[in-house]
Amino acid sequence: MKQYPHPTADQINLTCVLHALSDPVRLNFVRCLAEQLCEQRCGAIPTPVAKSTMSHHIRVLRESGLIRVRTEGTQSLTSLRKDEIEAKFPGLLAAVLEAAKEDEAIIALSEK
């Protein structure tokens, strides 16, 4: 049961986080994660891209420090590192998520 490396809070970098959030597919994924209380299967979140592409995006999000990924059985469970990001960049994630709520282009993605 392979697990993946995650940056520590110290290693989380502002420009990496902003870059990770600047892709519509990734931003939509983060938005969906934020609305859930528990860990989510990657495949449970609707997206218009191939699963190999999604795997790539999840890697970018994980390496930026935004999400935590844990494999269990055949599935890989993701969760938002909300508290850690909030501690490091106060208000940032909340502001982005609030802004994403209004963004039609992002919302449209979750309906595909």
Add this chain to the structure above:
Amino acid sequence: MKQYPHPTADQINLTCVLHALSDPVRLNFVRCLAEQLCEQRCGAIPTPVAKSTMSHHIRVLRESGLIRVRTEGTQSLTSLRKDEIEAKFPGLLAAVLEAAKEDEAIIALSEK
């Protein structure tokens, strides 16, 4: 005296803004602008890149809606569209600027 097109508040897009902010050179530029009360000459802000590169970055920032650029004589004056961004994405710019203050990689750029 050529002037440049700017997106209206309606046209400002979240992912474009995040992308514009995700480059260290641009984020540093925005951070410097935010600290000033008045418009700034492009060249007045220290950066480690060539002026043609800076011109490119300023274009990206302008097209994203983050800054306003106005030419006057031989110089081009830039200012942050703080209020408009705040109205569109409440708290976002403030959170990013606050986070950038702590980011050593960004601060280092302004000392070059």
Add this chain to the structure above:
DNA sequence: GATATAGTTCGATAGTCATAGAACATTCGA
């Protein structure tokens, strides 16, 4: 063991991006 499920990795591709130098445009001073 065979098959299905859930993701990952690999290889390829087309596109974007940051970068710089050279040439150019425009304006201001001497």
Add this chain to the structure above:
DNA sequence: TCGAATGTTCTATGACTATCGAACTATATC
């Protein structure tokens, strides 16, 4: 008018990126 100052545009380049399909890995189920 001739330079100097300040940026912009053009072109090129190397790096990175989003995308996909195919092959693969690992686990679960029958």
